[in-house]
Amino acid sequence: xxxxxxxNLHLALVHYPVVNKAGETIASAVTNLDIHDIARAAETYxxxxxxxxxxxxxxxxxVRSIVRHWTSGNxxxxxxxxxxxxxxxxxxxxxxQVTDDxxxxxxxxxxxxxxxxxxxxxxxxxxxxxxxxxxRPYLLVFGTGWGLASEIIEKADFRLEPVRGNTDYNHxxxxxxxAIILDRLLGCDR
Amino acid sequence: xxxxxxxNLHLALVHYPVVNKAGETIASAVTNLDIHDIARAAETYxxxxxxxxxxxxxxxxxVRSIVRHWTSGNxxxxxxxxxxxxxxxxxxxxxxQVTDDxxxxxxxxxxxxxxxxxxxxxxxxxxxxxxxxxxRPYLLVFGTGWGLASEIIEKADFRLEPVRGNTDYNHxxxxxxxAIILDRLLGCDR
Numbered sequence: 506x507x508x509x510x511x512x513n514l515h516l517a518l519v520h521y522p523v524v525n526k527a528g529e530t531i532a533s534a535v536t537n538l539d540i541h542d543i544a545r546a547a548e549t550y551x552x553x554x555x556x557x558x559x560x561x562x563x564x565x566x567x568v569r570s571i572v573r574h575w576t577s578g579n580x581x582x583x584x585x586x587x588x589x590x591x592x593x594x595x596x597x598x599x600x601x602q603v604t605d606d607x608x609x610x611x612x613x614x615x616x617x618x619x620x621x622x623x624x625x626x627x628x629x630x631x632x633x634x635x636x637x638x639x640x641r642p643y644l645l646v647f648g649t650g651w652g653l654a655s656e657i658i659e660k661a662d663f664r665l666e667p668v669r670g671n672t673d674y675n676h677x678x679x680x681x682x683x684a685i686i687l688d689r690l691l692g693c694d695r
Numbered sequence: 696x697x698x699x700x701x702x703n704l705h706l707a708l709v710h711y712p713v714v715n716k717a718g719e720t721i722a723s724a725v726t727n728l729d730i731h732d733i734a735r736a737a738e739t740y741x742x743x744x745x746x747x748x749x750x751x752x753x754x755x756x757x758v759r760s761i762v763r764h765w766t767s768g769n770x771x772x773x774x775x776x777x778x779x780x781x782x783x784x785x786x787x788x789x790x791x792q793v794t795d796d797x798x799x800x801x802x803x804x805x806x807x808x809x810x811x812x813x814x815x816x817x818x819x820x821x822x823x824x825x826x827x828x829x830x831r832p833y834l835l836v837f838g839t840g841w842g843l844a845s846e847i848i849e850k851a852d853f854r855l856e857p858v859r860g861n862t863d864y865n866h867x868x869x870x871x872x873x874a875i876i877l878d879r880l881l882g883c884d885r
Contacts, residue, residue: 512861526774538728538870541868542867542868542871545864545866545867545871546860546868546871548862548864548866549858549861549862549864549867550860550861551861551862586864586866589864590864590866668739668878668882669882670740670741670877670878670882671702671739671740671741671882672738672739672740672741674735674738674739674776674779674780675739676735676738676776676780677732677735677736677739677874678731678732678735678736678870680728680732680870680871680874681732681735681736681870681871681873681874684867684870684871684874685874685875685878687860688858688860688875688878688879689878691860692858692859692860692875693859693861
């Protein structure tokens, strides 16, 4: 497919509200490699920002200190490529703060949620790829833990079709799912 | 594209010989999330095995104890889906041990190396997808650190085209690259 010039796509990784194995709503802990892997994939595919969403101040402080290390601390000198990726990271307490922040650039983003579970009214990858090409802002939302809480899924503008591989097993890490979804929506050499 | 029935594809994650930032050949340390993320992606896309390649016995012992926890220890009861993925994991000291092991099932696998760096005579994703569909065994090899040492790349049967995103930035984690490559080679809903 045709290369998209500067997609107006933003990412959010949600740590609350998400569900645990038992289906209960929880706040998950931040995972260091989520920060790095998703920021690097976001930079590779030209996303404009990557929001880490958590209402917990200790978790926010932790992410900020990791990001600071790689964007202005010793890490920035050691690995400037990592700095470039981690500069995409923003912090937010909830999704509303994310959409408000993006809206400051002109327009409220359309919220696209991802899930490993099948649901009704999902949009496929070709369809979503076409939408993103309209140049309007889109916010692609990923859940940690066992996935986004239903209140987030229900309020979204679009639900993206789950990634299926070549089997019935659908337990990708959020890091892997993000990489695959960005490649499907924005990859230019396929 | 058409769904591949039971791809005869195996994965190897190499920790020696790989290069560091300065281009020197080193043995990298095993990363816990490589084990989990790549095993889960391998199971999602129906790969037949996932070899962790390291000559270091302490690293081999570490991987074995992690795998044991999730396949027969408390982890197996807590999360049977994780068990299913980690059961794909095999240990090997070098790539020769991997190809010898796969050969026991009938035929030496063709070795396909991956790299973020451009090189001559690479095979594209459509071409490699077609090859894999011939039913013969293929071994897809990924490097940790700053990538596979040239001695591994030069001896391979095929070099897979690097993953490009939508920018000039090509610094995906090996976890993200593996997920994207499996999706490109084996994904059935695209």
